[in-house]
Every structure is written in structure tokens, then in C-alpha cells.
Amino acid sequence: MKEKWYRRNAFWLVLSLVLALVSAIGASAVQTAGGQITVKEMTWETPSGQSMSALLFKPDTATVENPAPAIVVSHGWFNNKEMQEGNFTELARRGFVVISIDMYGHGDSSPLVAATPELGGTGMYDAVTLLADLPYVDTSRIGITGHSNGARAANFSVALDNEADEQLIASVLLVDNDPIYRDADGEYANVYGARDVGVVAAQYDEFFFRTRDANGVVITNPRDYITTDNAQSFLNYGTDPSGEDARVPGEFYTDGEDGSIRVLWTPPETHPWGHFSKTTVGSAVEFFEESLGAPNPIAADSQVWQVREAFTALGLIAFGMFLIAFTRALLTTRAFAALRAVDLPAAGPAMNRTALIWFWGGLVVSVLISGLSYLFLSNNATIAGIAFVAMPPLFPQGPPFFIGVWAAINGLAALIIVALYFALFGKRNGQTLRASGIAIGGRRLLHSIGLAAVVVAAAFGLVFVVDYFFTTDFRLWVLAVKAFTPEKLLIALPYLPFFLLYFIANSIAINAFNRFTIKGKEWLNTLVLTIGNVFAVIVLVVLQYTTFAVTGATIPWFFGLHSIWLFPVIVILGFAAVFARKIYRSTGNPYIAGFIMGAVVTIISVTNSLTVA
Secondary structure: OHHHHHHHHHHHHHHHHHHHHHHHHHHHHHHOOOOOEEEEEEEEEOOOOOEEEEEEEEEOOOOOOOOEEEEEEEOOOOOOHHHHHHHHHHHHHOOOEEEEEOOOOEOOOOOEOOOOOOHHHHHHHHHHHHHHHOOOEEEEEEEEEEEOHHHHHHHHHHHHHHHOOOOOOOEEEEEOOOOOOEOOOOOEOOOOOOOEEEEEOOOEOOOOOOEEOOOOOEEEOHHHHHHOHHHHHHHOOOOOOOOOOOOOOOOOEOOOHHHOOEEEEOOOOEOHHHHOOHHHHHHHHHHHHHHOOOOOOOOOOOOOHHHHHHHHHHHHHHHHHHHHHHHHHHOOOOOOHHHOOOOOOOOEOOOOHHHHHHHHHHHHHHHHHHHHHHHHHHOOHHHHHHHHHOEOOOEOOHHHHHHHHHHHHHHHHHHHHHHHHHHHHHHHHOOOHHHHOOOOOHHHHHHHHHHHHHHHHHHHHHHHHHHHHHOOOEEEOOEEEOOOOOHHHHHHOOOHHHHHHHHHHHHHHHHHHOOEOEOOEHHHHHHHHHHHHHHHHHHHHHHHHHHHHHHOOOOOOOOHHHHHOHHHHHHHHHHHHHHHHHHHHHHOOHHHHHHHHHHHHHHHHHOOOEOEO
């Protein structure tokens, strides 16, 4: 029976590698348009004295003899260059040269200098000057676009371009961030001059497109943005809109200086969906086709980037499969065979009434602590100050600190609950810490850490191989597993204890104290515990966006960014429960899964966030 199990695990290990390869080949084929676009990962020293990382997409049709229009695309805050896959895939296959940047502080670029966030347009304008030096770029047709704070970077870049001896930016598309409406004197003004400018203003944007009174009270919400003076002034080239006919979304206005364009779209979507929206990507294609002219025109609604996303999502699944299968495969080697359970521990039988009260009661209390602690931290000024400003050098990244503190609170709560369970019920009913796998001794604990280290290194080694040979990674929307620079490991160290505490405690709670059959089936128990892991998070997300959909505004005491951070958490916590159970069944050891998940999630967190110097 054991041999059959090992053969089955070998199958899943091989399948995970095959799926990772299929993911990489497929994603690469889409982003290169079947080999017609050269993709290069670049790092260079910019005029701002910083190191910038970017992806360059050069269509074969862009040559010195036939220079092509070019566009710099940028992600938003706490993201990275790969998040612009919709734009860089669709624009490049239409013949545009595209640079997708890691803004300063993100991805593989230099940390953000906190005192000067506008430095070099947060890197965007430095990328524009690089584009202008490429011999196959038509310097009269350079555009920029960014999502959220990438749009803010575009506004910074326009200001720098206005001051330059030679203006390089011909076209600007701002996605999910306000344009600049007024000058230094507070009067409506056209700071964009004769450039073509478009705006995508999501109707359910968590942060932007609101108007407020003198006391800061919101007067109009994002879904009413088109009716505001700000929107109408923008569409009227910075003039006071009073007395002007109302202008409408989706129409290109060309009555500006030198026939310059103004256009505004208001899709019914949220702020983070702008990265993942066929509608918004279509607006970008339509805008730059109208503004700069596409060398290879293709209808705006004919998009293939979703295929690339499907392949990278397949890679994400392969990554999770690899973590499970490779961990179990190592248990068959001489180095780690001692960690394998002699007999696979069977789940306990259905529990009696008292035990079930402890189980369901502990689960409910854990869910309540999870949700309430997240709301508490969301409204704590000290934590918010660290999360959004950061405190270098110990905590140079805010979001991992916020999520890490929340995770640690829930880890401590789990340990307290299981300690009470053991002292008041489990011990009296014959449960022992050694039989549960909790008391394993220092030597076995170190052995477990060694196994976890090998698994984590191998899993991210797979990521680096894919990045090196195919310039792709594993991702789905806001959840990404990507290659990183070595300094990210040093950045990760202060956050690692927070995540280790949670995932070890979670694995102990799930396996050592809450593993039994429901209706004779262990998988039902696993399902319940998985739901318990994610239930509070899902409730908070549903509560936020139901309120937003009904009222047009987010919950006043629940900041939009805090709800956005929960999207990847749902997937991670759900997977963590399943992973912990599978590894425990092979080892009788709750620590191995906790070590692996703690390290993996820490690395994922710090490689997909903002670093402040």
C-alpha cells in the first residue's frame, strides 16, 4: 500500500513539473505573439541615480528604418511590472514598443526614496527618456499609461516633461486615478497642454473620483464622477465647465489645442479590477490607436492576454502541487526518511458531544477573532502609520507588516484555544502531545526545518528557471509567485517570525487537535477547517463590496486598501489548510507544513510590495 502511495505521489510531482513547463511555454508564446515580439528583462541606471527594472517588448516590425510608436506602462502601488500584462500583451502585438516598469520601490527596482516619491516620475519619466534613445522608436509618438499610483507617476512625468527642453510625451492615459484639474492658484487649468489625454474612472473605485466639500465630506461618489465639474473640466481641456454642454463618457473630443484628444471612460468595476479588465484594456488599445496610431491595428475587443493569464494561473496551481508532492517525495530519501510517519496516522472517529462543542466553539471563536482583529488593526492609527508609510530599516515594507501582525494575533489566539482544549478536555481523555506530533524534540524539529528549507528553495528554484528561460512567472490577478533579487531575502527576515507563528499554530490547530471524521469522511473535516480559515476574510470582502454596490461608497470604518489586501489572503489561507493536512498525514508532524507555508508566504509578500528606503 505504501509503494502504491509513493508511486501516486511521483505522478503528482511529475505532473506539477509538466504543468509548470506548459504554463511557461504557453504564457511566453502569447506575450511574444508566437515569436514575433522580443521580450527582454532590463535593469539600468537611470538619470535619477536609481536602478530601474523593466520588461521591454519589441515587435519585429519596429526597426531603425521603420521606427514604431512606444508606450511606457506602469502598475500601481504595492504591485510590479508583470501586473500590466493586459496592456503590454495587447499593445505589443499591435506593433507598439512597450516598456513595463517596476516603479521605484517595487519589484526589482531601487527602493523608493520616501522624501521624494516623485523622483523621475517614480521612474516612469526615466523610462520615457530611455525609450527616446532607442533607434527603433518614433520619438514623436511616445505615450505613457499607469494604473492607480502608476497614473500618479504619469502626472509626475507630465510635470517633468513640461520643464524639459524637449517634450517627449505625446499621449497620456490615466487609469483609476484623477487627472490634475487645477493650477497652483486653484483655478481650472489644462496642465497637459496639446497632449492627448484619456482617463478610465471606475464607478466603484475605492480611492479616487470623489468630490468633497470644504470640510472633506464626500459630496459625489465615483459612479457619479461624470456629472462633476472636475470631470467636465477635464473633458473641456481645463476650462471652467459652467455653461458648457455636458460631455459624455466614451466619446473622443478633438477640439483642443492642435486637435488634441480628451476622452473619459467610466466602467462599472472596482479599482483593482482595472488590472484585470477586458473593458479597461480595450480602452487603452482604443486610446493609443486613436492617439498614436497602431502599426498593426487589431480591434480593441480582440484580446488574448486572458490566455496568458490562464497559463500563468496554471503555473500557480503547479506551484502549489509541487509544494505538496516534493515535500512528500523528500520523505522517501535517506536524508529525510526519519521524518516520515511509520504508519500514516488515521483520522480519529467522529467525536462525542463534548468534543464537538470544543471543536465548533473553537472554530467560531477563531473566526470571530480573525475578523474583529483585522478590523481593529484597520482602524489603529499606529499600525496604519507603519503600513502606509513604513519604518525603515526594520520594516521597510508596510503591507507585509500589517498582514504579518494580523497573522501573529491569530496564531497566538489559535495556540491559546488549543492549549485550553488540551488542558480542559484532551489530556483528560487520553490525548498526549507526543502522539499528536507536538512534542517532537529539538533534533526532529531542526530536521523539519531542514526539510522545509529544501522544499522552499526547490519551489522558488522552479520559479527562477521559468523566469530565466521564458520571462514569465506564476500568477492570477493579485496573487503572484515571481522571481526576485537577493536583497528581498534580507527584507523578508523581520516579517518571517509573524508568518511562521501563524502557519505553525494553524497547522497545529488543524491537525493535532481538530482532525477527525465527519460522517466517516476525513475530507469533510478538512473542508470545514478550510472554510474556517477563510470565512471571516470572505465575510469582510462581501460586506465591503455589497455596501459599495448598494450605496456607491465603501464602509467608512473599513478602508478600501484593507479589503483589497484580502483577495490573495483568501487563496493562501484556503491552500494552507489543505497543505497542512496533507503533509501531516504523511509525517504526523504539524511543524513541517507551518515552516514551509510561513517561508513561502513571507517571500510572496515581500516580492509583491513597496520597499521604502
